[in-house]
Amino acid sequence: MADAAPRLATLAEELLGGPLPVRLRAWDGSEAGPAGGPVLIVRDRRALRRMIWKPGELGLARAWVAGELDVEGDLYALLDGLSGLLWERGEETRSLLDSVRDPKLRAAARSLLRIAGPFPPPKPPAEEMRGRSGSRHSKRRDKQAISHHYDVGNDFYELVLGPSMVYSCAYWTEGGTLEDAQRDKLDLIARKLNLQEGDRLLDVGCGWGSMAIHAAREYGARVVGVTLSREQAAYARKRIADEGLTDLIEIRVQDYRDVTDGPYDAISSIGMAEHVGAVKYREYADTLYGLLKPGGRLLNHQISRRPEPDEEAYEIDAFIDAYVFPDGELSPMGSTLTTLEDAGFEVRDVEAIREHYALTLRRWVANLEAGWDRAVRLASPGRARIWRLYMAASAVSFERNRIGVNQFLAVKTPVSGASGTALRPRVWNEKA
DSSP: OOOHHHHHHHHHHHHHTSOOSSEEEOTTSOEESOSSSOEEEEOOTHHHHHHHHSTTHHHHHHHHHTTSEEEESOHHHHHHHHHHHHHHSHHHHHTTTTOSSOHHHHHHHHHHHHHHOSOOOOOOOTTSOOOOOSSTTOHHHHHHHHHHHHOSOHHHHHHHHOTTOOOSOOOOOSSOOHHHHHHHHHHHHHHHTTOOTTOEEEEETOTTSHHHHHHHHHHOOEEEEEESOHHHHHHHHHHHHHHTOTTTEEEEEOOGGGOOSOOEEEEEEESOGGGTOGGGHHHHHHHHHHHEEEEEEEEEEEEEEOOOSSGGGOOOOHHIIIIISTTOOOBOHHHHHHHHHHTTOEEEEEEEOHHHHHHHHHHHHHHHHHTHHHHHHHSOHHHHHHHHHHHHHHHHHHHTTSEEEEEEEEEOOOTTOOOOGGGOTTGGGSOO
8 A cells, every 4th residue: 555645635535524634644655635734644554443443532542642643743733723623523523433324424434444454453552541440539439540640650740840840720920931830820829818827728639749838838828738649649748848848738648528627727729620520529619618617718720611502411531531631520610610609608709811721731741842752761652642642732722712721719708798808809919
């Protein structure tokens, strides 16, 4: 075969009803499609067999993780072109082989089989999470999901995240480094929470301890941080000891649902609620409400998705679920706000910082690419490819307003209605 790429391009254009937005290069060296832009490389026919057996994102993801698909040129431009196509024609392009009633799809399936060859599908890459046990968002299963994502080596995360070791959206002002922007985000949260010396802060999903350290060192807060990742906890404890803050910070390997030593003056939840799940979100809000003293503050920093016309038809992203954040779910911003209010909170402020996450992700991708060989040694080729794809694709999604990120400041307002003079909106723009 010396014409695989033209045949694949023709097939794709017939299905899409228009020109292919990217150039293709096949395993036989043939090329087709528009010149001058990024090139999608199909290194092996195994990639096609994966897509035949698992149409849509999961088949594509398996081929990417296995190294059977690759990109030459601007990864963001290629993802933007392909994601725009999928966004506008999602159901048609994701269901290539799902419908046996459509003659067009049956013909496409036969053509693709002839190009791919009559072989069974390859085994999924080892990095895919399989064999989950327990009911969805049970404590046992949540621990498995968190371990899959976070217990892949602290050295790997240091390479990607940089010295700040903050794995959530930074807050960008004029100029500055990634570390500056992450410090500014942590300080913004501390000011929104009106942290005072001696305040008890619960940091839910504390990661590698960055928020806990900032709150204790800069504001004199007494902090309890909880995480389900043993690797994160060990790293955070060492950082805290090196900072001389062990008298102010306690790090626990603990599910937030098992925290019983309230009340707290404030709670920070930064990039953790995405792991909670829609069916458990009210329980999450109720639990945090119960852990706060009257007048206590919650800062909930959370990625959101656009609402669906039919919310019951919402499906979790197959690539993200299998390779990145197993069992993770995004909720629309309005749903999060309503749930917080239903739990009894008074939501005092919502700040959307969507564009900031796109900038953050691009810096993380740049860190990964600059240290690629070391990243592969620290994790695996497949794991490094997963992180590069998911972070770059997420950056495009934030830039195109397909997902967002929001900070909710919510108060456990007492019966008197007094919520504290320090909770005036936007007072936190400058540190006191």
